[in-house]
Amino acid sequence: MSTQIAFIGMGVMGAPMAGHLLAAGYPVSVHTRTKAKAAALIKKGATWADSPAAAAKGVQMIFICVTDTPDVEAIVLGQGGIIETARKGTIVVDHSTISPAATREMADKLAAKGVTLLDAPVSGGDIGAKNATLSIMVGGDKVAFNKVEPLLKQIGKTITHCGGSGTGQLTKLVNQILGSVTLMAVCEALTFAHKNKLDLAKTIDALGAGAASSWQLMNLGPKMVAGNMRPGFMIDLQQKDLRLVEEAADESQTSLPATSLVHQLLTAAQAAGHGRSGTQALFKVMERLASLH
Amino acid sequence: MSTQIAFIGMGVMGAPMAGHLLAAGYPVSVHTRTKAKAAALIKKGATWADSPAAAAKGVQMIFICVTDTPDVEAIVLGQGGIIETARKGTIVVDHSTISPAATREMADKLAAKGVTLLDAPVSGGDIGAKNATLSIMVGGDKVAFNKVEPLLKQIGKTITHCGGSGTGQLTKLVNQILGSVTLMAVCEALTFAHKNKLDLAKTIDALGAGAASSWQLMNLGPKMVAGNMRPGFMIDLQQKDLRLVEEAADESQTSLPATSLVHQLLTAAQAAGHGRSGTQALFKVMERLASLH
Numbered sequence: 001m002s003t004q005i006a007f008i009g010m011g012v013m014g015a016p017m018a019g020h021l022l023a024a025g026y027p028v029s030v031h032t033r034t035k036a037k038a039a040a041l042i043k044k045g046a047t048w049a050d051s052p053a054a055a056a057k058g059v060q061m062i063f064i065c066v067t068d069t070p071d072v073e074a075i076v077l078g079q080g081g082i083i084e085t086a087r088k089g090t091i092v093v094d095h096s097t098i099s100p101a102a103t104r105e106m107a108d109k110l111a112a113k114g115v116t117l118l119d120a121p122v123s124g125g126d127i128g129a130k131n132a133t134l135s136i137m138v139g140g141d142k143v144a145f146n147k148v149e150p151l152l153k154q155i156g157k158t159i160t161h162c163g164g165s166g167t168g169q170l171t172k173l174v175n176q177i178l179g180s181v182t183l184m185a186v187c188e189a190l191t192f193a194h195k196n197k198l199d200l201a202k203t204i205d206a207l208g209a210g211a212a213s214s215w216q217l218m219n220l221g222p223k224m225v226a227g228n229m230r231p232g233f234m235i236d237l238q239q240k241d242l243r244l245v246e247e248a249a250d251e252s253q254t255s256l257p258a259t260s261l262v263h264q265l266l267t268a269a270q271a272a273g274h275g276r277s278g279t280q281a282l283f284k285v286m287e288r289l290a291s292l293h
Numbered sequence: 294m295s296t297q298i299a300f301i302g303m304g305v306m307g308a309p310m311a312g313h314l315l316a317a318g319y320p321v322s323v324h325t326r327t328k329a330k331a332a333a334l335i336k337k338g339a340t341w342a343d344s345p346a347a348a349a350k351g352v353q354m355i356f357i358c359v360t361d362t363p364d365v366e367a368i369v370l371g372q373g374g375i376i377e378t379a380r381k382g383t384i385v386v387d388h389s390t391i392s393p394a395a396t397r398e399m400a401d402k403l404a405a406k407g408v409t410l411l412d413a414p415v416s417g418g419d420i421g422a423k424n425a426t427l428s429i430m431v432g433g434d435k436v437a438f439n440k441v442e443p444l445l446k447q448i449g450k451t452i453t454h455c456g457g458s459g460t461g462q463l464t465k466l467v468n469q470i471l472g473s474v475t476l477m478a479v480c481e482a483l484t485f486a487h488k489n490k491l492d493l494a495k496t497i498d499a500l501g502a503g504a505a506s507s508w509q510l511m512n513l514g515p516k517m518v519a520g521n522m523r524p525g526f527m528i529d530l531q532q533k534d535l536r537l538v539e540e541a542a543d544e545s546q547t548s549l550p551a552t553s554l555v556h557q558l559l560t561a562a563q564a565a566g567h568g569r570s571g572t573q574a575l576f577k578v579m580e581r582l583a584s585l586h
Contacts, residue, residue, distance in 0.1 A: 185474030214507035
């Protein structure tokens with residue numbers, strides 16, 4: 001008999017991820033705050049559960065994909081949370097990007113009940129979720145990791161066991177530092193180019209093959225040039241992740257001056273109404289500083 | 294009969310570039326401050342000239358590859374400079390990375406004598422120069438560009454005509470903004486990872502395929518992890534280029550807070566004795582801020 005699983009969170013990430021597991025033949029019970037978001041999956045054979053506790057009842061693995069630390073804490077430890085029904089030996093896989101410190105605390109509380117928590121945040125966005133090409137960074141017990149790996153392969157392409165509990169979250173935060181500061185490089189470079197009347201598309205072509213190149217330049221640069229601010233990855237969510245970075249940097253006493261600068265300038269982007277725009281809207285802030293609009 | 298050319302500057306970049314042109318069959322007269330550096334090329338058939346003016350005499354194209362703005366100004370306009378002997382119709386190709394404003398001024402002075410200046414800074418480093426895979430960013434008259442393009446193809450792979458005089462230099466400065474701020478992203482990310490006891494090599498592997506990826510991460514990240522500070526591209530030269538960026542940003546009133554930050558932290562790297570290390574030694578500064586050494 002196939003492993004019984006629960007999937008909690010039917011957002012733009014969770015819904016397609018749960019869909020891949022269902023399509024691979026795993027019986028899935030689902031729960032999410034807004035039941036309507038689970039309708040498509042229920043139609044395909046998933047079972048609705050009225051609470052995380054109900055979803056978790058009798059399953060071997062529980063997947064979570066929600067937004068922030070308090071959301072996961074409520075699902076795991078709150079009233080009607082999975083800690084009420086999850087049995088000994090169950091593995092909880094948290095795909096949300098949340099605090100590494102809070103992750104370790106929850107892992108300890110679940111371990112006291114014989115339940116293993118793996119932190120498994122993802123990158124690759126809604127397109128990666130749809131195409132099952134996500135990168136998944138996993139922290140926690142290696143034996144549990146080996147058990148869930150075949151299921152993770154249904155939703156992701158690059159799957160890394162990073163180390164003990166919290167290291168998946170920490171690795172995701174490294175990803176967010178890289179992404180946001182590299183984004184800043186692209187914004188300053190293209191603003192300088194624009195202010196000096198260079199042809200921006202030609203500039204990206206001229207530099208894209210060399211030491212200046214990055215995913216951010218090649219993928220978000222053309223969107224900046226075209227004035228296409230649709231997300232991709234929303235600034236409001238990037239800011240949530242950078243707050244997690246700053247918190248973890250404080251705790252570990254790591255000085256991150258460039259990351260802090262980007263976090264502040266993304267606040268300016270939010271003030272300009274770009275919270276729900278893609279992260280490339282940071283370009284609008286830099287252009288405004290240069291009085292280009 | 295083949296186009297007669299002069300090549301001035303036999304540094305780690307100029308010597309192999311001149312070598313490719315000589316190997317392609319162009320008669321080359323060479324000049325450089327330290328004659329010994331031209332010895333290998335002279336052995337292969339290049340002609341020695343005692344001054345830029347002597348090198349420039351009777352040739353159709355003059356290539357320059359030296360370090361900074363005053364060096365180029367001395368070669369072009371100084372005593373014994375090429376302006377003394379270059380005849381009407383000559384094209385001067387300056388491969389040095391120098392001030393865009395000074396470039397436009399020199400272009401005007403040469404134009405008064407019927408000589409065309411093209412700014413043509415390169416990226417790709419000494420390896421790109423040896424393998425003839427440089428990126429070359431060219432500013433100035435398009436007709437002159439078309440004439441020198443076959444020769445540029447002997448030394449580079451990606452050759453872009455960026456626009457009028459100075460736009461090659463401006464595009465190179467865009468390259469330096471991108472490279473240095475992306476480098477900073479890698480340094481902060483790996484310092485955060487190190488301080489939080491992640492496996493650094495594994496972290497680079499986990500993130501290198503996604504939105505956090507960059508040339509800097511994939512090429513300099515492993516050097517940082519290995520403690521290999523050999524240049525690549527020296528911090529002293531990066532600082533020279535960032536001074537050109539700041540100057541051009543001042544002139545065009547472009548605010549570049551992240552680039553300025555990196556420039557300041559590279560000054561800290563110089564203070565720590567890393568001026569002649571590769572740019573990846575910025576990692577040492579960030580680790581020091583985190584008290585990791």
